[in-house]
Amino acid sequence: MRRFALVSPSPAVSTGQGAPTSNTRPSVVSAGDGDTSANRSKPYDWVLGDDDLHAQAIPVLIGAQSFADGLVVDTRTFTPLADLAPALLNDSGATSMQHMAVVRDFALEE
Numbered sequence: 001m002r003r004f005a006l007v008s009p010s011p012a013v014s015t016g017q018g019a020p021t022s023n024t025r026p027s028v029v030s031a032g033d034g035d036t037s038a039n040r041s042k043p044y045d046w047v048l049g050d051d052d053l054h055a056q057a058i059p060v061l062i063g064a065q066s067f068a069d070g071l072v073v074d075t076r077t078f079t080p081l082a083d084l085a086p087a088l089l090n091d092s093g094a095t096s097m098q099h100m101a102v103v104r105d106f107a108l109e110e
Contacts, residue, residue, distance in 0.1 A: 034072055038097050045072075047104040056106045070104035 035043050047070065049057075060067040063083030075092040078084060092100055 033074075033077075037099065038093075040074065040100070045099050045102045047102050049106065053106055056108060058105050058107045060103050060105050067103075070102065073101040073103060 033040055035041055037044050048054075060071045062071065063080065065083070073084065073087075073092070075081060075084065075087045075089055081087065081089060
């Protein structure tokens with residue numbers, strides 16, 4: 001798995017055997033905003049895997065919520081924030097914060 005910061009998402013980030021691919025849908029926060037820059041205006045960050053890993057993607061479960069396409073974590077808007085403990089309300093707005101956290105889950109066999 002590789003983490004990339006992209007200027008704009010596209011269905012195919014790169015090609016070739018084992019190359020990371022995109023699910024064409026950005027990860028989303030509970031409010032429906034998939035942008036990951038500090039001011040939440042650009043979709044820079046994605047968690048991408050190759051086709052084999054993408055086939056193992058499962059929803060992110062946090063508390064009683066399920067996020068089918070993953071989650072962009074913004075502590076300023078996520079509710080209930082207690083589900084992200086020990087995160088604090090203004091963690092995502094900290095000085096010098098440039099990107100939100102992006103979470104995707106995959107079911108891997110041992």
